[in-house]
Amino acid sequence: MKTNNIKQIVIVLICAVGLNYSGNYILKMSYIDTLLDGLNVMIFFTCFFPFLIVTFSLISKFWL
Secondary structure: OOHHHHHHHHHHHHHHHHHHHHHHHHHHOOOOOOHHHHHHHHHHHHHHHHHHHHHHHHHHHHHO
């Protein structure tokens, strides 16, 4: 495996953990009440888009 692929796999794993914890917290809250809730939403979307982009990049590398 190339080191670039290993770095991308690490990014996907870190983003998956961030999505898991922040997504569970977002599901439990009813609305954004405090600064912590707002930061949690920011963490979710900061993890979401790199997760999608890097996952599709890895899928295209291994599939094609």
